[in-house]
Amino acid sequence: MTDPKSKPRVPIKKKSQLLSIWHRFKKNKLALFGVVVLAAMLLIAVFANVIVNYERDALTQNMALRFNPPGGEHIFGTDGFGRDLFARIIFGARISLFVGVITISVSLIIGSVIGASAGYYGGKIDNILMRIMDVFLAIPQMIMAISIVAALGTGMINILIALSIAQIPRFARIVRSSILTVKYQEFIEAARACGTSNSRIIAKHILPNAIGPIIVQATLNVASTILIIAALSFVGLGIQPPTPEWGSMMADAKSQMRYHEYLIIIPGIFIALTVMSLNLIGDGLRDALDPRLKN
Amino acid sequence: MLKYIAKRTLMMIPVIIGISLIIFSIMELSPGDPVTLMLGDGASQQSITELREEMGLNDNFVVKYVRYVKNALMGDFGISYRNKVPVINEIASRFPTTLNLTFWGVLLSVVIGIPVGVISAIKQYTIIDTFSLFSALILTAMPAFWLGLMLILLFSLKLNLLPATGVDTWKHFIMPSITLAAASMATIIRMTRSTMLEVIRQDYIRTARSKGAGECRIVFKHALRNALLPIVTIIGLNFGYQLGGAIVTESVFAMPGIGTLMVAAVRTKDTPIVMASVLFVAVLAGVINLLVDVLYVYIDPRLKSEYVSSK
Numbered sequence: 001m002t003d004p005k006s007k008p009r010v011p012i013k014k015k016s017q018l019l020s021i022w023h024r025f026k027k028n029k030l031a032l033f034g035v036v037v038l039a040a041m042l043l044i045a046v047f048a049n050v051i052v053n054y055e056r057d058a059l060t061q062n063m064a065l066r067f068n069p070p071g072g073e074h075i076f077g078t079d080g081f082g083r084d085l086f087a088r089i090i091f092g093a094r095i096s097l098f099v100g101v102i103t104i105s106v107s108l109i110i111g112s113v114i115g116a117s118a119g120y121y122g123g124k125i126d127n128i129l130m131r132i133m134d135v136f137l138a139i140p141q142m143i144m145a146i147s148i149v150a151a152l153g154t155g156m157i158n159i160l161i162a163l164s165i166a167q168i169p170r171f172a173r174i175v176r177s178s179i180l181t182v183k184y185q186e187f188i189e190a191a192r193a194c195g196t197s198n199s200r201i202i203a204k205h206i207l208p209n210a211i212g213p214i215i216v217q218a219t220l221n222v223a224s225t226i227l228i229i230a231a232l233s234f235v236g237l238g239i240q241p242p243t244p245e246w247g248s249m250m251a252d253a254k255s256q257m258r259y260h261e262y263l264i265i266i267p268g269i270f271i272a273l274t275v276m277s278l279n280l281i282g283d284g285l286r287d288a289l290d291p292r293l294k295n
Numbered sequence: 296m297l298k299y300i301a302k303r304t305l306m307m308i309p310v311i312i313g314i315s316l317i318i319f320s321i322m323e324l325s326p327g328d329p330v331t332l333m334l335g336d337g338a339s340q341q342s343i344t345e346l347r348e349e350m351g352l353n354d355n356f357v358v359k360y361v362r363y364v365k366n367a368l369m370g371d372f373g374i375s376y377r378n379k380v381p382v383i384n385e386i387a388s389r390f391p392t393t394l395n396l397t398f399w400g401v402l403l404s405v406v407i408g409i410p411v412g413v414i415s416a417i418k419q420y421t422i423i424d425t426f427s428l429f430s431a432l433i434l435t436a437m438p439a440f441w442l443g444l445m446l447i448l449l450f451s452l453k454l455n456l457l458p459a460t461g462v463d464t465w466k467h468f469i470m471p472s473i474t475l476a477a478a479s480m481a482t483i484i485r486m487t488r489s490t491m492l493e494v495i496r497q498d499y500i501r502t503a504r505s506k507g508a509g510e511c512r513i514v515f516k517h518a519l520r521n522a523l524l525p526i527v528t529i530i531g532l533n534f535g536y537q538l539g540g541a542i543v544t545e546s547v548f549a550m551p552g553i554g555t556l557m558v559a560a561v562r563t564k565d566t567p568i569v570m571a572s573v574l575f576v577a578v579l580a581g582v583i584n585l586l587v588d589v590l591y592v593y594i595d596p597r598l599k600s601e602y603v604s605s606k
Binding site: 030131132134135136138139140141142143146147148149150151152223227230231234235236237247250254257258261264265267268271272273275276279280 | 309310313314317318321322324432433435436437438439440441444445447448452535536538539540542543546557558560561562564566569570573576577580581584
């Protein structure tokens, strides 16, 4: 109040909007469960190196300790190389979440630029950009990722590139359609009348209004990306052993599945829990952001 | 009607050209040199140069692309670098397995997904509804290959009921089809439920009910038919997803399909095989989407009348 520059109306309104979204989100018990599970996964991913020693527990092979069943000193048991499964699982969480989040951030940024330009400028630019995106969308995501891996080779960076390219058109589409819904509203016209530049209008006035569906889509896409990384690694085209990735851990254990099923079951449960938590949060956010959708 | 189908089919052409261009560019970028792959490390410089010239590897991008498309249209996708057999033969021998698997996968997801979704909507908030939503939640979160491994563990290794690998009998297709169907079954259940719930609240359903129509007739004739459009969209979109899933499913169950062919070819850098298999799957996904769009016209009377009247 003392600061003459402050504009109290705007922040208060923003806060109350966020609060009401949070109130609606909070009512959804499943979404809250998702938040709790995801928070736990994030915690073990961030503090993985505090909980266990990466080199010693997750990488160093020790044939004397092969196939120790779960329980006792090794809570999840040990794998076919005598490595602690628990240590590999929590470093796996770090890898899956890292790749998922980075992929979605990169494709979100590039997709937003493409979608925003297409939606805002319209006409020819829109037509050309979106037809290109349509072609990319016509190729199933998994196939797209595999063909990029075929060209670039396996490895973390290449997987990131492959998955990001495969996701870009999805964001371009959603950003474009969000922009089309706000493009002709009066406040945009007002901004333009004030002489605001096009890029500033897009970044400051249009995108914030389109942020809801983008966040929902991003959350759900992190989930589907985690599934794709696991699948790619499982068929041997993703993250390579000995890096502890959940999918490649299962590929390693597949041949010994008959006698040591825990090596398959435990990583699968962790993937499913992570993906489920993200899906629940995404659904919860969608309902909370758009109350009309709920019934 | 025909006009719509023709128009929609023509729209496929730029998409297919685009797909082939993308895939061709990606493969052109790949660092491996096919000549050293084919001749092995001990080849003389002269034979390398000769083979390069013979294969046309020294031409520029556009020339190579046009030649590839021309040959592809005649059914010639080149020769596998590894096996030295025509790529089209490899693809042709493996394609039926993938198509079969995908067909059963899609059929299963539809045949189970739609009825479960409908029942779930009619019996909203009952134990049946909760149960089906809960299963859908789990099915979407599970990696497909993990479900496949779990099925093998239970039905092949523990109970000894079903074969774990191969494609010889219909029994071999049971577990792969379930594996492939699971995720999209879940999407179909959720989609059917939510659209049915929307439709059931409409006025014309109340009208039908007040006219004394039977509950069964209301659900199937009045409600489901109107709810079908978004469901068909999801099924069409899922098809592409399932083709991608087929790759992983084939790997789990060691089925000789396009997926295992593609994965093996990527590992051995057998570019002609990778390109052809990716192209086949991508074009197939496009064709399915086309079929779904044509199907719309039959399901949605509004579209139908639009095209019939504008004839």
